Structures are given as C-alpha cells and as structure tokens.
Amino acid sequence: MPADARQTLHKTFQFVDLSSLSISSVAPIFSVAAAGSAMVQAAGAEVPLAIVLIAIPFILCSWIFLSLNQHFPNAGASYHWSRQIMGIDYSNFQAWIVIMAYFWSIPPILIPAAQFTLGALGVPHPGTGLQIVGATFWALFAAGVLLFGAHITARVTQIFLYIEIVSVAFMAIVGYSHWGPPAVGAGSFSLSHIHWAGVIVCMVVAATIVDGWEIDSYASEESRKPRITPGWGGIIGAVSVVLYYLLIWPLLLHQVPLERLQNTSDTLSLWAATVSPQFLPWMRVAIVASTAGSLWLTTFILSRALFAMSRDKVMPGWLGRLNRGHVPHWSIILPILLAMAVVLMQVFFPNMRNLFNLALSAAGFFLVAEFLLDGINMMRFLLIQHHSVRHHYKTHHHAGLLLGSLVVIISLSAVEVLFFIYGPKYIAAGIDQTVGVFLLLGIFYVLWLRWRKAGQGIYVFDGLESQED
Template structure:
C-alpha cells in the first residue's frame, strides 16, 4: 500500500505514555450492553418504527441484526490483531491506508457526535417527567437539567477508567432488573391487554428506513474496541464482550418490541413519535404506577450519554495522538484519560442543544442534521466490514507484522461480504426513502456532509506522519 504510514509507539510530550490497563471482561461487557441502552433505544425509536412500518418493523430490525452480529465477530478479529483506542480509525489505517482512514475518521466523528445531543435532551425530559410529572418545562428548565446530566456524564469520564466502569455497572444492574421486570409483567398481562397482530401490506420504504434507524439501537456494543488500550487483555477481551453485548441486545429487543406492539394499539404508538411509546405501554400493563418506567428509561439514557461520549473521546484521542486533529485531543490528564477531548465534546454538545432549544430556525436545521446519525453509524460499520474483507483477502499479505491463515476465516469472510452487501444497499436505499420518513432536505444534507469528508481528507492529508501502534502486554495471539 503506497500510502502506508510509518509506525511508531512514541507518545506525545507532556503526557503519560499510555492509559491505564484496568478493564477486565466483567468491566467491558456491562459497558457494551449499557452503551446500547436497550430501554432508551426502545423508548426513542418505538414510535418512529411503528409509524414507518407497523408490525413490519420487527422483521426490518431482525434483517439488520444479522449483519450487525456478524460485525461483532469481525470486530473481534480486528481487535485481536490491531488493538487500539482509535479502533475503526486505526484498523483502516493499518489495512486500507491513509486516505481511507482519514475519510473514515470523518464518518466516525459524525456518527458518534450526532448520536449524543439526541440522548442529552431526552435525559433532561425524562428527569423532569419523573420529578415533576405535571410540570410543563420551559426551555430554560430543560437546558439546566441537560447541563446537570452533561456534567454528571463528564465526572466519571474525567475521574478515570475504573470510576466509569463502576458507575456504569450500577446503572447496568438497574436497567437489567427493570428489563426483566417489565418483560415478566408484559407476559403475565398479555392475555388481558393484547390488541392483536395485524401486519397488513408490506411497506417496503418504511421497512428500509426502519432498518437504517435500527443502526442506532444495534450499535454501542463496539465500545469495548475503543477501550482496548484500557483493557488488561487488549487482544482477548475486547471483541468478546462486544459479541456478548450484541447478542444480549437482540434478546432484549426480541422481547420488548413484540410485547409493546402486542399490548398497545399501533395507532397510539405511531402517534408517539415525539413522546414515549414505553410510557403508553406502561399505562396499559401497569396503570396504577406507570411512572416507574421512567426510572429505567432515565438510567438507560444517562448511561448511553457518557458511554457514547466515551467512544468518541477515545477515537479523538487516537486521532490527536497522530496529529490528524489538534494535538490537544491526544493528551492525557494525570488520571490518564483524554480530558481535553471529553470537555470539548460535551461542551460542544451543550452548544448544539442550546441552539436547538432557543433558536427556532437553526434548531430545525440541527434536528435534521442530527437525524442522520443512523446513516453515519451504518456507514461507519460498512467501512469496518470493508476493512475486514480487505484484511482477510489481500491486506494481511502487505502487513509484515501480521500472520494469519485465511482458510481459518472463510466463514467470517463470507459473512463479512454478506454484511457489506446488506449495509451498502441500505445506505443507497436511505437516499430514496429517507426524505419521506425524516423530511425534505435530508438527502442534500447527507451529500454535503459526505463531500465535506473529502475536504477533511485534503486538509489533513499531510498532518499524519506516523501510526501509533499500541504496545499492550497481552497474551499470545492465536488465530
């Protein structure tokens, strides 16, 4: 690869050499599951999916779940060979080369940053609904509570890896207990609250849009890849915990979505695109105390807020370390965390949220832009799959530090090709059906952002001089 960079494990001056390797497997898989935020995901997307595809949303989710589960095995393979805080960004630089890697960096930044404000505002809304259910909050009240949650998210991230893991575990336990409780309650009340199953005609466009939206509920488990440099066994545990997270997410969705659809009239769910479909379901199965659903939703939302930020800050740290973006993003605090990246990301989130709430004209624009998160998340995974396909075919032959026997990964290669085909087709289909589901202008917005990535590559082309290869003391690599 003619644009391959020089590898180096040297650190930037004035920073600790590397992050603390403290995560074990039982730290990583709660991170993977909580980052998905199953309860928040259902609350955030259930109404949209019901409106776009009705009962057909379920096969649409299942259809996208297959390539995402395959992707979790792909991530494990790449983690075992190239553990790095930059994960996707680093893998493509090692396998695909400088140009592709820098374009993927742009996609990665958009995918995860666009995912954070749509979590921050609901965190405030659920909090206000829980503590003051009859209060109609003003924009000032909403932004103040949003500031609280942003600060709350920043605290564990700035304190270090272990505090982040411990706080996440507490929220993870609450969410898992709540999921189990509502699943049992829904099953026991099914005979009394069932509204019947009516699929109707196949809404092809709606199903395709739902599949892209589903990217926002099927991702998150990949957080362990970005935690590789903080893992005690960076070649073994990251990837494995991601597979656990991806599979468990499917179990949760396979229970919650069908129960919610079966026990709540579809017309009510479809009308709840701006509210909470889980609350509607809770009113039917637990009419005397339906407010309790807000507790697990809030826990799930809050966890998703700091864990999505975690993913982005680790990626930015890797990019800053290699000077793709300003070096400040690649510096570590005394607690060995990327403090500047954390403060910069959450600070910008507050700016965007404030604009959404207080500037009506720009707020509509930012709402349209942020609705593209699912598209860019899907694009990010698409690039990762392409990296794996290249690695499993020709890429490894041009990497002198990597030994791999392709015949051992024939099924994974076939699955990766299948996944790339599905994801690529959905990305194209989104341009056709996206405007009717999201709004006019989404296609033009996507094109502008994709072309801006080319400008980003040109501007940063000469900035990266060498790749930082993580020197973890893990056990031997076994193919």
C-alpha cells in the same frame, strides 16, 4: 513509536467491564422509548422483522470487530484499522465518518435525558429553562463519570446497567403475566401481508438502535488483555440487545393499540401506564438510567477516537493529553461543550432548529457508514494482507469472516442507498442533501490534511505489554 508512560491509558477493564460497557452503550430501554414511535409509524406490527433484518449485518460486524481487535488493538478502533489496512487518506476519511457518527449522536440524548428526568420527578411538561437545566446537569454528570477515570466509568455504568436489566426482567414478568387477547387496535403480523416499504424504512431507523456495542473496541488499550477480551464484549452486547428487543416488542405491539404507539414520545411509559400503572415510576427511572448511560458512553467512544487521531497528528495534539485519571480530558470536554452549544442554539434560535435537526438525523447514516467501511477493511485485510501480518495465534483462516464481510458490505450498502431514497420522505425533508454536504466536507477534510503535511503517522499499540491478571 514508543509510548510515553505519562500519556498511556490505564489498563483497567476486565471482561465483565467491557461486556457491561457494550450492553449499556446500546441503551436498549432508551432506544425503544425514544425511537419506538417512529419505528411503529414506519412498519406497524412488522417492527420485529425489521429489527431482525438489520441486526444480521450488525452481529456479523461484531465478529469483524473481534478479529480486527485481535490483530490491531487500538483506542482508535475503526479509524486505526483502516489506517493499517487501507492507508492514510482512506483512514482520514473514515476518521471524519467516525466523528460525524458519534458527535451528532450526543445532542439528541441531552434533551430527552432532561425530559425523562423531569418526568420521573413529576414535571410532565417542563418549560425550556428546566429542560436546559436538566440537560446541563446530565452533561456535567457524564463529564464527571468520564474524567475521573476508566475505573469510575465502569463502576457507574454497571450500576446504571443493573437498573436497566432489572427493569427489563420486571417488564417481561409483568407483561407476559398479563398476556391475553390483543388490545383493541393492536397490530397483527402476517408473513403473507408484509409492507416491505415500511419495513425498509424501519430498518433504516433501527440501524441507530442496534449499535453501541462496539465501545469495547475503543476501550481495547484500557483492557487488561487487549488482544483477548475486546470484541467479545461487543458480541455479547450485539446479541443480547437483539434478544431484548425480540422479548419486549411483542409486548408493546400486543398490549397497546398501534395508533397510541405511533403518537407517543415515550413508548415504554405508555406501555407501563396501560398494562401496569404501578410499574410506571420504576420504568421512568429505568429510562433515565438508560439515557444517561448512553450519553457518557457515546462520549467515551468519541473521546478515544479523538485521542487516537491526536497521536497520529490527524487532530491537534492537545486532544491527546491525559489528566491524572489517565483519560483524554479535552477529548471528553470538547464534544460535551459542543453538544450543549448545539442544544442551546436549537432552543434559542428557532430558525436554525430545522438545520440542526437534519444534522442530528444524519448520525444514523454515518453510524451505518462506519460499519460498512469496516466490512470493506476486513475483506481487503483477509484477501491481501492477512498472510503477511505477524500473528499471536497459530496458523488460522477466516473463510467465515470473509463471507460475513461480503454480507455486511452488500446489506449495509443497500441500507445507505435506501436512506437516500426513503430518508427525505420518512425521516426528514432535505436529509439527503445534508448527508451529501457532510460527505463533501469529509473529502475536503482529507484534502486539507494532505495539504497540511503535518507528518501524520500510525501509532501501533503493542497489546502484549498490557496483558495482566
């Protein structure tokens, strides 16, 4: 299927851009600040163990993404790979999973972005009106960063990432220079007394803070070397963020009492206020930068997926239209508008708040499901199709990837099952039914696409045409 030059994404990103996107998209500072309390409530001092256990399949997934990028670079990434490997119906279901995973990840970022910003400006307990104003500001800012084109997106992301990296460095320097006896009430880790139920629950929660690195796969068509650089940025992002968590969590657990960590809405600000109050203003700025970056980069992933789905006639054609910056503007604007609508409905219709909270909590399940399906895609590809695909490299084999795919399938399947077992008790009552309804809607979506018979296709991106220096 030939590409219309007017409807082609700009080949902008170099390796450093993709690496920046992958690291920033994980938003490690925002993730710890916002999800830290829930993780400590579940696992106590065993949070680092839970992070390591859940990080293993995710790091293996980053290698899977690298290989699939080399064989099938495409803006649709996971959605497109399943289309190439498993077929249209399976791919349409994965399209639903991808949409659920990333759309329901956007509204939970908007209000914290507003709250963290207002807190940094000296408004510790903002009213509803101010929170809406703050959320609207960041929604518009994120839209602007994305609509002005990939080059602007990369540069703004790098500025915000620089703030985050400097903050992590300062936190490590300040924290370890103040290392001493544990705080009164701090947790202690012992291999002989591991509370496995809590660790398992924490793994389910932590699954939502070790993803985001996959953004460079969705940016593959905008890479100058689409069969070479996409995927490597994801590996760097996945590994670096785990190292960051293992650097920072010992400080939190050693220097702040567990009870205080369990009952705060912002673990990093609490740590800064406890250990080094003069560092608190800078930490708040870093949290804002991390949160904001997470907002537009999550939207970036969803917009590229919708763009690819539009080309294949899985989504309406207007979602694939590009503006002067060669970005799919409606695929950017629509998710942000809908996310703001969800936020407003949560605020103004309290009786619907619990329903939306359940939907937002389900995002973690679908994020894990995306990587689980990619593990299945990889295994089928290696076992059945790999020998028949035209390669751009010399003859090669992937025995390690086959084993890695098996580990991913087994481990992430276990996480999804445990989500249904522990989710209603530890995450939110009714979360299992909510996920079940969304999965059922996904099946109806696939059946509707079959009934519609809209001439769905598979857009094959020829990455060789785009390799530039």
